[in-house]
Amino acid sequence: MPQDVLQQTYDAIVVGSGATGGWAAKRLAEAGLKVVLLEAGRAVSPKEFTEHMPAYKLKYRDHSPEIERTRPVQKQCYACMEYNYEWFVDDLENPYSTPADRPFSWQRLRIVGGRSLVWGRQSYRLSDTDFKAASRDGYGDDWPFSYADLAPYYDIVERYVGITGAAEKNEMLPDGQFLPPMQMTCGEVRMRGRVKAKFGRTLTIGRAAIVTQPHNGRAPCHYCGPCERGCSTFSYFSSPFTTVKDALKSGNCTLITNAVVRHVDMDSDANKARGVTYVDRLTKETKEVRGKAVVLCAQALESTRILLNSATREYPNGLANSSGVLGHYLMDHVAGGGASGTFDDLNVLPSANPPHRPNGIYLVRFRNTPSSGKHPHFIRGYGFQGGSGPDFNMEAEGLGAEYKKAVKQGIYGASLGAFGESLANFDNYCEIDQNLKDAWGIPALRISMAHGKNEAAMMRDAGVTAAEMLEAAGAKNISVQTSFGIPGMAVHEVGTARMGNDPKKFVLDPFNQAHDVKNLLVTDGSCYVSSACQNPTLTMMAITVRACDHLIDRFRHSDV
Amino acid sequence: MRNHGSEVSLSAQATQSSAVISRRDLIRAALLAGTSAALGPAFSLAQTAAFELTPAQRGEDDSKQLADPNWKPAFLSEDQNETLIALSDMIIPATDTPGAKEALVNRYLDLVLTGESAESQQNFLASLNYIDSESQRLFGKEFRSLTAEDQDDLLRPLAYPQRPSFWLNKDLPDPGVEHFGRLKSMIAVAYYTSEIGERELGWDGSFTHGPFQGCEHPTTTHK
Numbered sequence: 001m002p003q004d005v006l007q008q009t010y011d012a013i014v015v016g017s018g019a020t021g022g023w024a025a026k027r028l029a030e031a032g033l034k035v036v037l038l039e040a041g042r043a044v045s046p047k048e049f050t051e052h053m054p055a056y057k058l059k060y061r062d063h064s065p066e067i068e069r070t071r072p073v074q075k076q077c078y079a080c081m082e083y084n085y086e087w088f089v090d091d092l093e094n095p096y097s098t099p100a101d102r103p104f105s106w107q108r109l110r111i112v113g114g115r116s117l118v119w120g121r122q123s124y125r126l127s128d129t130d131f132k133a134a135s136r137d138g139y140g141d142d143w144p145f146s147y148a149d150l151a152p153y154y155d156i157v158e159r160y161v162g163i164t165g166a167a168e169k170n171e172m173l174p175d176g177q178f179l180p181p182m183q184m185t186c187g188e189v190r191m192r193g194r195v196k197a198k199f200g201r202t203l204t205i206g207r208a209a210i211v212t213q214p215h216n217g218r219a220p221c222h223y224c225g226p227c228e229r230g231c232s233t234f235s236y237f238s239s240p241f242t243t244v245k246d247a248l249k250s251g252n253c254t255l256i257t258n259a260v261v262r263h264v265d266m267d268s269d270a271n272k273a274r275g276v277t278y279v280d281r282l283t284k285e286t287k288e289v290r291g292k293a294v295v296l297c298a299q300a301l302e303s304t305r306i307l308l309n310s311a312t313r314e315y316p317n318g319l320a321n322s323s324g325v326l327g328h329y330l331m332d333h334v335a336g337g338g339a340s341g342t343f344d345d346l347n348v349l350p351s352a353n354p355p356h357r358p359n360g361i362y363l364v365r366f367r368n369t370p371s372s373g374k375h376p377h378f379i380r381g382y383g384f385q386g387g388s389g390p391d392f393n394m395e396a397e398g399l400g401a402e403y404k405k406a407v408k409q410g411i412y413g414a415s416l417g418a419f420g421e422s423l424a425n426f427d428n429y430c431e432i433d434q435n436l437k438d439a440w441g442i443p444a445l446r447i448s449m450a451h452g453k454n455e456a457a458m459m460r461d462a463g464v465t466a467a468e469m470l471e472a473a474g475a476k477n478i479s480v481q482t483s484f485g486i487p488g489m490a491v492h493e494v495g496t497a498r499m500g501n502d503p504k505k506f507v508l509d510p511f512n513q514a515h516d517v518k519n520l521l522v523t524d525g526s527c528y529v530s531s532a533c534q535n536p537t538l539t540m541m542a543i544t545v546r547a548c549d550h551l552i553d554r555f556r557h558s559d560v
Numbered sequence: 561m562r563n564h565g566s567e568v569s570l571s572a573q574a575t576q577s578s579a580v581i582s583r584r585d586l587i588r589a590a591l592l593a594g595t596s597a598a599l600g601p602a603f604s605l606a607q608t609a610a611f612e613l614t615p616a617q618r619g620e621d622d623s624k625q626l627a628d629p630n631w632k633p634a635f636l637s638e639d640q641n642e643t644l645i646a647l648s649d650m651i652i653p654a655t656d657t658p659g660a661k662e663a664l665v666n667r668y669l670d671l672v673l674t675g676e677s678a679e680s681q682q683n684f685l686a687s688l689n690y691i692d693s694e695s696q697r698l699f700g701k702e703f704r705s706l707t708a709e710d711q712d713d714l715l716r717p718l719a720y721p722q723r724p725s726f727w728l729n730k731d732l733p734d735p736g737v738e739h740f741g742r743l744k745s746m747i748a749v750a751y752y753t754s755e756i757g758e759r760e761l762g763w764d765g766s767f768t769h770g771p772f773q774g775c776e777h778p779t780t781t782h783k
Contacts, residue, residue, distance in 0.1 A: 045605040048617035052767040054758060059615060059622040061668070061753040065675030083616045112602070183774025190782035212771070222768040240603060248602055255602050352763035355772040392761060394748045399651045399719040400712070404659075407752070408761065 018114025049230025187388025
């Protein structure tokens, strides 16, 4: 790397090149700011995409012992497969600890694009029922802005990203800027109609960051199926081939890969961040890069870890942590409650051939809404994701020719699985484990989180409501699930540097600037005040654009 | 479910015929040509060490590994291997399409079992041994030496278990049914993830047939 890359002072240092970091780099660089984008992992090339490779070409057909050895945590993620496991972090190099009775599954990637390469792509707006939830039920805190403040940024993000979906005019799930929706199966059409007729609930096709028509130079989805292995046509949104590419194209952004950020450097006299120190992932050399503003987009737990590791004399408990809440209020959606069944009267045979729709259905939250009244056993709510369609029936009984035939005859399944709000709780937190370091000598996290009674009550209710809706739709063989995954399994971790107006209660101000250090921003999921029940990435991206526009404004007024 | 991308378990998107492979590669090359060049060095593989790519990401094709004429079992004994071949052939025989034997289900399972935990290995062997011990008990010889009729007689009750009866107090799981179920599900995975298995399910070798059309019934059909 030429020396001048590290010798100049950038306007902004963006840490992390995933969904939020890509947006920060694009927005700031296109506004004319000089940006350096630091990514802990390597570059990614479309040549390593494997979405069209059949499983029989894999040595172990996705039962690779190598994943078991190097990625015992990452393999818990549905998207970590024999095809792509090298995109996920090596757990041996990236340790963290948890109390024995409070397990947490931290699933992450270090590569340009981060988790946007493998994300589930589901994209839902939050509503004022979410942003003002505390005012309605008295638990926790409101967000420091309302839906109307964020709506223009949702528009910007959706128009660029491309979200397929259908407008529903539902009070809990604001409509957005949608590309044409994907189509529903017969079973889903039936569920949608009966659930509306009997319960007044809204079941809609999934809103997903996949383009269904040519969009910003990207070709529409060709329905091959497994997006998490990459996409030759860039039809699902991932940052490397969209926002990061745009940032680099502007001529104002320098991307440094393999830069594992250790801490933020402070100019203590001025109480300003002056840059960051990183360890080169390959050479293990320590380097410093300087900037007038630092924007952390490393993912909630990772950005929090950087701040905790940036403690100074002035901020002994972690940088920008005069409030004492940094690392606390960790949330991750509770997921698992629901039901599945079969539509035995729908005679559609399964097909091994595409199209494979890379999207499901979404059943909008109906508990504790402005029109539903209060539920007696829990606050907040959950939405369902799922789907219905014919599948091959490997579980068929029997043997021989009859079994082969039964497999192909298939089974028409239907399922609903809940994602529920995780309440903000001070006692769910992460801190630095003083006895544990990663492969670069950087102190690692100790994560302590458990879902509580409210989450458990919600999942019990989800099992019952899913079953009654499937039954109303005519499903047979219904099985109910009320248990739920350990924290981290939803891969929606948020909240560890919460935002709000009061510097004594919140780490970040309403524009994602640290209350304590105004040229230090965190725009990833760390800033969340409450988790809502919708998948968070779309909202994080909108918040990032809003925060960056505010920062650009400050630069224009020479206020950084 | 098949039409949820993230849950597709038997990914059936490419093809074997070399003529079609080249067509697919041409499509892929065309898809990537414009973008790759425009993306520049930040999106190049040049800086990436081979060990930081999975074999699949390096473009390795391991589909022919099991057909090695010098193949020997690594985990199974020769006898166990023969038993597994006989069993898999009863569960998924050749019909108008090839069966488990042709799909080399035994070889795939031997490979996977080699890398499994000691506990999984022991569970598998316990189930395989159960089949042989039943064979000895009922017919006085090992399963692989039975006639097809006797093999079928042995397996059929395990493959079509009776529903538990309250009156007979048969609510305990039948160990034989469990052993058979374990072996059958592993054989089924091995078969249906093979190329033969994918073809058996009707896969035509392509990875795209245009957009998903969904339900095309009149709106009143599913009221």
